[in-house]
Amino acid sequence: MQHADLTALRDAIATGAASAEAACAAMLDAADRLNPVLNAYHETFRDHALAEARAVDADARAGRPLPPLAGVPVAVKDNIATVLGHTTCSSRMLGNYRSPFDASAVERLRSAGAVTIGKTNLDEFAMGSSGEHCHWGPVRNPWDTARVPGGSSAGSAAAVAAGLCAAAIGSDTGGSIRQPASLCGIVGLKPTYGRVSRWGLVAFGSSLDQVGPMTRSVRDAALMLDCMSGLDARDSTTADRPATALAATVERPVEGLRVGIPRQYVSGANDPEVNAAVQAAADAYRAMGATIVEADLPLTDVGISTYYVIAPAEASSNLARYDGIRYGHRAQLRPGEDLFTLYARSRSEGFGPEVQRRIMLGTYMLSSGYYDAFYKRALQVRRRIKEEFDRAFAECDVLLGPTAPTPAFGFGANADPLAMYLCDVYTVNTNIAGICGVSLPAGHAVRDGKHLPIGVQLQANAFEEDRLLRAARMLERAFAERNAKARPAVSA
Amino acid sequence: MKEQEARGNALSAAQVAHVAKLARLEVAPGRIEEYRTQLAAVLAHIAKLDAVDIAGTEPMAHPFESSNRLDDDEPVEGLPIEAILRNAPAAEGRFLAVPKVLAEGD
Secondary structure, three states, X not given: OOOOOHHHHHHHHHHOOOOHHHHHHHHHHHHHHHHHHHOOEEEEOHHHHHHHHHHHHHHHHOOOOOOOOOOOEEEEEOOEXXXXXXXXXOOHHHOOOOOOOOOHHHHHHHHOOOEEEEEEOOOHHHOOOOOOOOOXXXXXXXXXXXXXXXXXXXXXXXXXXXXXXXXXXXXXXXXXXXXXXXXXXXXXXXOOOOOEOOOOEOOOOOOOOEEEEEEOOHHHHHHHHHHHEOOOOOOOOOOOXXXXXXXXXXXXXXXXXXXXXXXXXXXXXXXXXXXXXXXXXXXXXXXXOOEEEEEOOHHHXXXXXXXXXXXXXXXXXXXXXXXXXXXXXXXXXXXXXXXXXXXXXXXXXXXXXXXXXXXXXXXHHHOOOOOHHHHHHHHHHHHHHHHHHHHHHOOOOEEEEEOOOOOOOEOOOOOOHHHHHHHHOOOHHHHHHOOEEEEEEEEEEEXXXXXXXXXXXXXXXXXXXXXXXXXXXXXXHHOHHHHOOOOOOOOO | OHHHHHHOOOOOHHHHHHHHHHOOXXXXXXXXXXXXXXXXXXXXXXXXXXXXXXXXXXXXXXXXOOOOOOOOOOOOOOOOHHHHHOOOOOEEOOEEOXXXXXXXXX
8 A cells, every 4th residue: 555645545444445554564664674765754653653553443443433534644844843753854953852742734634633654854944955955864866866856845755755654744935845746756735825824834934834735646635735724823824714625626627727838937948858748738638628828927037036035034034043042952152152152153053054044145135224125125026926926817727837947856966056046946936926836747757767757837826726636636637647657766 | 325235246255244143153264255155146146136127016025915813812821841941952940041141240
């Protein structure tokens, strides 16, 4: 059952066709065997997970009613708080941090019966697009371990792709769920801002961050979001809407679907096979009776500039809390050194270079005299980007394009920070506008004799996840054969 | 003036050192130039924002216009002190312990 999707495993557990304990044990064994190569997990919770799975098996045998995720092993990105184990953000700063509470998303998954199998590695504090900036070592791509899995939800993507869990959750501030999903050949959903509570998600860019599912199928993403979404009194930015009920409708194709392809998305800067995948998706939709329309998003290109003002500005403010006093890493002072040195040295020892770079960038742009030139202007452009999406969605239901400009790249290939930032050109505007987007597998490219997944992205307007995932499911069905041609090289 | 300076991408080593201080970061003198080059490249890219016509556009700090939601005015349990102190770098009894930072007579 390790490569079945979560929904199939859930059904098999409920009918007694599979044992939750056996499925969980197989995934834990695979994690023990493969984690030295992939580094997807920071830690796993064998005893806890097996005990919970056993309890579900007992309930199933006794014929007791089971919650919707009963017994399925789910991995949690390590910037999402869990009482179990640590919550390190893959940072030395929080290397020993143990959360006194579960994040709302985790709490809801647990009450839906999911078994927390482990915590997954990320680019430190979710800042990165490769999985290389992790204090616990780089995460590797299961399709080719000489390449990155993408980031920042690197370990979650690698664990799902390699069969080390049934599904995972990640966080997406500018593409951190969708881009690694694309590079690892899985489904990654960034819900509308406000769909899922951020309570217990370690804050990075508070007006951009969302928690979302990373899964082996579109229907799994629907089911996971159904179990996590909805108003939460502990996060005043959650939308005052009931939890979604997407799993019930996801198999139903959207009649009269209008798919917009922004002309700016099919760029000469993309890998040709990425553009070909988008074209194949358009052809598949056309064959299913959808209408393909050309869309125009001229501000696509300024998304990265806008993002790299807003996100570092919010990050510099959010990360000011790490001062070495109440929790987190504290530096040793020498006699005579002052309080400023305690703060500064604790932070410089605790944060890695990319985190320090973004804190400095944000601090600079918010500093006296520069605020209007950077932050205020970026927020004005932000509104223009949102208005541009609104105009596009007046003409179509979903927007189709690449998730990332290329398949997985090699370690060190984007050592220049700006080059790394540009990997997110197609994903950041989703967060800037607060709308929803999903990446799903669309075939493979072959590099160095290895198959590498290519993902395509669909975006829909705010709170249109139902249409988004139904459209995604249509494409997933059309691409079933295309995606079945290869499997990850390193896998359970 | 400062706006032009920012746009002119004239980030100096002294500015990087100043920003590090504002951000409470201890940057070794040998790393200032590396940060200066990297930050300057990002700032030059950000200058693309200048090309966007934003006349009359209100800043948008948040994806959705939302209003404050107020909780009922009822006491709720906070976290127990032990749960907080478990993560403290140093603790004494029920208190966080910090290094002495005031000299005698301060």
